[in-house]
Amino acid sequence: MSEEDLGDETGTSPSLLPILMTEEAIYGLILVSGMIVVAGRGASLEVLVTVIVTVLVFYAAHVYAGAVARLAESRGKASPAGSLAFAARESSGLLVASVVPVVILFLGTSHVIPDVVANWAALIVNTILLAVLGWIAVGRWRPRFAARLLGALIAASFGVILILLKAFVTH
Template identity: 55%
Template sequence: MTDEQLNISPRVNRILTSEEAIYGLILVSGMIVASAAANGSAWDAFIAVVVTVIVFFAAHVYAGALGRLAATNGHAGVGPSFAAAAKHSSGMVYASLPPLVILLLGASQAIDDTTAQWAALIVNTVLLGALGWIAVARWSTHWAPRILSAVVTAAFGGVLILLKAVVTH
């Protein structure tokens, strides 16, 4: 199935199928679990996720720029190297937006703290499964590898959901 058949622009497809998007969702889930174990409020989870995503994104961009500069003996240029690294790493930031919106709903008391945290974890797991499906759909028309990829990718979120259930109860 092509990007056109999926109605996905090449830029969005690159973000959705990036390791950074998957890594970002797993990172966010881990921070939700850790913050829930420490305090339990959606506001604390929101702050922890925002700060962690910013730090990991900045570190990823910095490392990517340094790697590009090293690989080109500095010929790629500092500015272009940082721009390319930021573009490459953007999936981490974009992937964190849905769970952050949910946590913000909890932080603003629009929904219960605990409900917001669980909903963010569940949404992350569903998104992980969707990203796993989309990534394989780019190179395979067969259902079995798509389903397997979706299940394996979602399992990372599932493990963190189990961890939250064990840690906070």
């Protein structure tokens, strides 16, 4: 199965799929969920600002670290601009993964849905997205149902742990 076929099967564009099939995207979803747990007692606006600022700082730090590592690895052969551009592309999953939960949190800030619903919905949607990414990623490696299911469950378990943390520790 080609990436174009996989893009059609999952409902995502082929150009978006490689960004979502990265550790940065999975890490981004977990990061956003963690920030919702930490900031989740406040109004959606506080949670939204906390999530956006944190994602941007982590993205910038990831880009910086990636660019510096690439420059060091090249021993003077790579250009700073090229290394920075490469690192920005490689780290873009952090930004892309945060779009859906940020939209949900924005719905809370604009009072389309209540704050508490926005916070919980973002956590639940992130967990579902983690499961989907786990399903797709493992399916690219081993297309058997059991392997895919295990991949989805493992990926989703990170979100479930954060949901449990929010439910039992922060309230």
